[in-house]
Amino acid sequence: MPLNVDIMYPQIHEGFLPVCNLYIHMERLLPMCRISDFQIADVLNPKTKRTVRFLSGILNFVNFREFRREVYLELQQSYKLAMERNQHLEAVNREAALKLEKLNTVPVEHEAEIKQLTENIRELEQLLRQDYRRKQTALQEVTSQKKTDIAERTQKLNECKVTMATLKEEQEQLKSKIVESPEERKSYNEMMKETIKKLKRSKQEVTEKYEGYRDVVEVLPSCQ
Structure with a gap:
């Protein structure tokens, strides 16, 4: 409450108003000084340590204020x-917007020319669309043909894969036969050895018989 306000019975508030004003201002100031425990008792019954701490906080705040x-x-x-x-740039922007608006406004003497150019542009756009559709159709045909070729090649590739699988099976069968052939050859060799032995024995027997007959023939003339 300001001290110059007319109040009833000012003698009652004579000592209270200065204390109240001091407390209100200190309560607002000290939190900015990082002091948050200020109380009304620190005004009515101040303590030395707390008062020194409050004054130190105020001095630190004043020094910091001057420093910054x-x-x-x-x-x-x-x-x-x-x-x-910023104000200057806004003014320049407004001027540029006005100039741009003037540039976008077509003068009356150029309306016919602008109309003709617009029609030409529309015709050109139509021709471009037609050319685009034609090229798109041709591209779709080429793509379809490529897909057909790919399908045929894929089919041939699958057939080749089947043929390769068949050849692999035949190869495995041939491998199994090749593995068995040494045993058959061994058996055949044993049989041939036995046959050769029999032939040798027969030859030996024939030779012995021949030599016996020869000896008999040689003895016959001496007996005459």
């Missing part, structure tokens, strides 16, 4: 310059 004042003033000046530049 130059930075704040520089930021304030930069902000002011930025606002002035």
